[in-house]
Amino acid sequence: MTPGHERIRRFLNDHEPATPCLVVDTDTVAARVRELVAGFPHARLCYAVKANPEPAVLRAVLAAGGGFDVAGPAEISACLAAGAPAAALSYGNTIKKPADIAFASDRGVRDFTTDAPGDVANLAEHAPGASVSVRILVDGPASATPFGQKFGCEPDAAAALLVEADRLGLDAAGVAFHVGSQQPDPGAWEPGIAAAAKIFAACAAQGVRLRRLNIGGGFGVAYRSPVPSLAEYASAIRTAVRAHFPDEPEILLEPGRAVVAGAGLIRTEVVLVSHRFGRRWVYLDVGRYNGLAETENEAIPYRLDPLGRDGERGPVVLAGPTCDGDDVLYQRTPYELPLSLRAGDRIDILDTGAYTASYSSVAFNGIPPLRTYCLEGGRLADDT
Numbered sequence: 354m355t356p357g358h359e360r361i362r363r364f365l366n367d368h369e370p371a372t373p374c375l376v377v378d379t380d381t382v383a384a385r386v387r388e389l390v391a392g393f394p395h396a397r398l399c400y401a402v403k404a405n406p407e408p409a410v411l412r413a414v415l416a417a418g419g420g421f422d423v424a425g426p427a428e429i430s431a432c433l434a435a436g437a438p439a440a441a442l443s444y445g446n447t448i449k450k451p452a453d454i455a456f457a458s459d460r461g462v463r464d465f466t467t468d469a470p471g472d473v474a475n476l477a478e479h480a481p482g483a484s485v486s487v488r489i490l491v492d493g494p495a496s497a498t499p500f501g502q503k504f505g506c507e508p509d510a511a512a513a514l515l516v517e518a519d520r521l522g523l524d525a526a527g528v529a530f531h532v533g534s535q536q537p538d539p540g541a542w543e544p545g546i547a548a549a550a551k552i553f554a555a556c557a558a559q560g561v562r563l564r565r566l567n568i569g570g571g572f573g574v575a576y577r578s579p580v581p582s583l584a585e586y587a588s589a590i591r592t593a594v595r596a597h598f599p600d601e602p603e604i605l606l607e608p609g610r611a612v613v614a615g616a617g618l619i620r621t622e623v624v625l626v627s628h629r630f631g632r633r634w635v636y637l638d639v640g641r642y643n644g645l646a647e648t649e650n651e652a653i654p655y656r657l658d659p660l661g662r663d664g665e666r667g668p669v670v671l672a673g674p675t676c677d678g679d680d681v682l683y684q685r686t687p688y689e690l691p692l693s694l695r696a697g698d699r700i701d702i703l704d705t706g707a708y709t710a711s712y713s714s715v716a717f718n719g720i721p722p723l724r725t726y727c728l729e730g731g732r733l734a735d736d737t
């Protein structure tokens with residue numbers, strides 16, 4: 354058990370809060386940010402707020418030297434309220450209304466990511482002179498939760514977009530890409546880095562000098578199987594940058610999952626154990642709609658720790674508490690739990706600090722959003 358897990362377990366044992374709940378140890382968040390900053394010296398780190406926007410998490414990121422990748426007005430306000438200077442914010446969402454751009458610009462946000470002419474025109478109008486990076490679409494085939502084709506222009510269109518941004522009075526800063534979340538292949542960044550270098554050269558040939566390379570997030574978390582170390586990711590990325598760029602660009606990272614997943618744990622209760630059609634079904638009080646959205650397609654297989662039950666284990670299907678047929682967590686991914694498991698037992702779900710509470714519905718079947726408790730220095734934060 355890590356020190357963070359010990360602090361979380363101590364809090365849960367002392368306070369026995371109602372389940373389900375998520376407990377996040379923000380000292381672990383800060384340690385992860387420091388580790389990432391150390392692994393990518395000279396890079397700027399902008400934590401992807403959507404992974405977990407709790408105020409105490411944002412404060413920990415900031416205190417450890419991180420900035421923020423924000424997706425819209427509410428996340429901007431949350432970061433500013435946590436004490437971040439506007440200069441620490443990067444507006445990474447390419448899908449934004451003119452009013453959202455104006456909101457950001459009014460509050461001093463100067464860095465934006467874009468991928469379409471319509472958005473570039475809106476940026477020029479509502480955030481004049483702002484710095485823009487153009488997101489390109491690169492394949493991230495190994496990602497557990499890929500972005501598909503939703504974001505990023507074709508690499509061949511990026512240089513024209515950056516030249517256009519420059520012509521409209523924006524600061525054409527560079528190129529961005531994201532290899533897909535939970536990306537287990539450190540080599541996945543290389544094609545994006547290579548494509549970006551070509552775009553830098555194409556822009557330079559037209560008199561526009563780029564300087565920034567935003568390599569996104571995607572760093573993996575060891576849920577049930579190992580993932581490369583940060584050093585392995587960093588080394589592969591550094592090697593690719595050196596191979597493709599004659600002069601090293603400014604690097605921006607936007608990790609979300611790798612910062613906060615391992616800092617959190619969900620405690621849940623077994624509601625029902627039922628033998629049906631030859632399988633043992635275990636229903637928990639947490640499911641797809643109140644915290645475990647990333648079990649969609651069984652994309653993220655979390656590690657489970659049944660408390661106080663040892664002995665022989667057998668296969669289970671795991672499902673959530675709602676009246677929805679899709680609220681099944683794992684029916685294909687093999688899971689085994691103790692045969693002695695009973696209703697009322699507690700199960701801890703590990704490494705659940707990222708993309709859990711922030712994805713939780715407000716009241717599906719009347720179930721409230723996943724309650725989060727943040728620990729700061731081992732004690733409950735005031736505003737959690």
Ligand SMILES: *Cc1c(COP(=O)(O)O)cnc(C)c1O
Pocket residue numbers: 401403404422445446531533534535569570571572607608609610611
């Ligand atoms: C979600 C997101 C991230 C974070 O990705 P992780 O896989 O959680 O590291 C980074 N950048 C952008 C633009 C995102 O949308």
